[in-house]
Amino acid sequence: MEIKILGPGCANCHKMEELAKTAVKELGIDAKIKMISDIQEIMKYTMSTPGLVVNGKLKHSGKPLPSPERVKELIRSEI
Amino acid sequence: MLKSFAAYITYDLINLPRDSRLADALNFFIYDTIKIFLLLFVVIFAISVIRSYFPPEKTKRILSHKKEFIGNILAALLGIVTPFCSCSAVPLFIGFVEAGVPLGITFSFLISSPMVNEVAIVLLWGLFGWRVTAIYIGAGLLTAISAGMIIGKLKLEKWIEEYVFKIHVGHWQAASPPAFRERLAVAKWNTLDILKKIWLFIIIAIGIGGFIHGYVPQDFLTHYAGKGNPFAVPVAVAIGVPLYSNAAGVIPIVYALMEKGMSMGTVLAFMMAVTALSLPEMIILRKVLKIPLLGVFVGIMTATIIAVGYLFNAIL
Numbered sequence: 001m002e003i004k005i006l007g008p009g010c011a012n013c014h015k016m017e018e019l020a021k022t023a024v025k026e027l028g029i030d031a032k033i034k035m036i037s038d039i040q041e042i043m044k045y046t047m048s049t050p051g052l053v054v055n056g057k058l059k060h061s062g063k064p065l066p067s068p069e070r071v072k073e074l075i076r077s078e079i
Numbered sequence: 080m081l082k083s084f085a086a087y088i089t090y091d092l093i094n095l096p097r098d099s100r101l102a103d104a105l106n107f108f109i110y111d112t113i114k115i116f117l118l119l120f121v122v123i124f125a126i127s128v129i130r131s132y133f134p135p136e137k138t139k140r141i142l143s144h145k146k147e148f149i150g151n152i153l154a155a156l157l158g159i160v161t162p163f164c165s166c167s168a169v170p171l172f173i174g175f176v177e178a179g180v181p182l183g184i185t186f187s188f189l190i191s192s193p194m195v196n197e198v199a200i201v202l203l204w205g206l207f208g209w210r211v212t213a214i215y216i217g218a219g220l221l222t223a224i225s226a227g228m229i230i231g232k233l234k235l236e237k238w239i240e241e242y243v244f245k246i247h248v249g250h251w252q253a254a255s256p257p258a259f260r261e262r263l264a265v266a267k268w269n270t271l272d273i274l275k276k277i278w279l280f281i282i283i284a285i286g287i288g289g290f291i292h293g294y295v296p297q298d299f300l301t302h303y304a305g306k307g308n309p310f311a312v313p314v315a316v317a318i319g320v321p322l323y324s325n326a327a328g329v330i331p332i333v334y335a336l337m338e339k340g341m342s343m344g345t346v347l348a349f350m351m352a353v354t355a356l357s358l359p360e361m362i363i364l365r366k367v368l369k370i371p372l373l374g375v376f377v378g379i380m381t382a383t384i385i386a387v388g389y390l391f392n393a394i395l
Contacts, residue, residue, distance in 0.1 A: 007164075007166055007167075008166050008169070009166075010164060010165065010166030012164045012166060013166060039169060039170060039173070039246065039366075040246055040247070042170050043170060043173060043174070043246050043247070043248050043249065044247075044248075044249035045249060045251065046136075046170070046251055047135060047136070047139070047167065047170040047171050047173065047174030047175075047248075048134065048135045048136070048163055048164075048167050048170070048171065049164060049166050049167040049170060050164060050166070050167075058251065061134075062134060062135060062162060062163060062164065062167065063162040063163060063164045064127060064130075064162060064265060064266075064268070064269035064272070065269075065272075066265065067264065067265060067268040070261075070264075070265070
């Protein structure tokens with residue numbers, strides 16, 4: 001599974017990354033988490049960062065960040 | 080009920096003598112703290128729920144190809160209810176331009192959003208009452224609308240970085256709107272998250288406010304920065320522009336300035352200069368705006384904030 005975190009690297013983006021890491025660990029799955037800060041790449045998916053993309057599908061974008069349980073759900077739906 | 084609870088803690092539980100300065104201060108502090116935290120919880124929760132209905136994509140659709148004036152007013156209002164992380168100013172700007180939102184209207188949106196802040200609303204409401212709160216929101220909207228309109232009139236599109244127009248925007252999949260229960264859950268989580276971040280800070284702010292209230296003479300600033308001094312507004316703005324803090328962080332200073340006799344318009348101008356113009360934001364915007372447009376933006380914002388400051392000094 002491939003997970004992308006969209007965002008230029010602000011506090012919220014890093015928090016999103018943490019949320020995804022925790023969710024992956026708790027789900028016990030094998031996933032690659034990549035931070036995407038390239039604007040052209042971000043604009044392919046959304047204009048509101050931070051974004052969460054799982055297997056090429058935009059699962060969440062913008063503020064407020066999803067709750068930890070919600071992130072788990074979003075990732076699980078792509079397993 | 081809150082009042083008697085605060086009095087109970089001060090006089091009975093801690094057993095401070097009645098009518099002492101310290102007891103008064105503590106009584107106020109406990110009452111203010113509880114009141115403001117209750118307000119914070121209710122207001123942030125309510126705004127979070129409202130915001131879940133205004134994702135940036137929807138705002139973009141509403142503003143696309145709108146006429147000036149009406150568009151600027153709408154953009155300033157939507158700036159308050161559309162949630163966006165300051166980190167997404169660049170993608171948002173590109174998305175707006177790409178969707179045909181006029182430049183001046185895009186600016187009205189970008190200006191109003193950081194200026195009208197929910198935590199600041201609660202603090203102002205709790206410390207000064209609803210009238211000051213309404214004035215704060217009104218001044219923020221007025222600044223965003225006028226600055227955006229001026230930028231729109233100047234036709235500065237040539238000073239947007241060329242690559243902005245070349246970026247290929249994907250066909251975004253519309254996420255299905257969340258159920259009402261999901262909105263409430265996210266709002267609750269978000270509220271607790273914000274409170275966790277700011278609680279200590281708020282308590283310190285209330286503490287400083289209480290201290291100044293009790294110990295610094297009331298008209299300390301009136302002489303220098305009262306209504307009588309015509310330079311008070313530009314000086315306050317000149318001090319505020321290089322300073323940066325979010326709207327919530329500047330409230331204790333605002334509280335202190337107002338308590339000690341600075342006039343309302345001057346305080347507002349200072350607050351807007353601190354929150355609306357900042358170096359980090361300029362660096363972010365520089366990615367999409369060429370230097371002349373950035374300069375025009377800072378100039379117009381400064382002038383507008385000064386004008387709004389004078390206006391409120393004159394009518395209040």
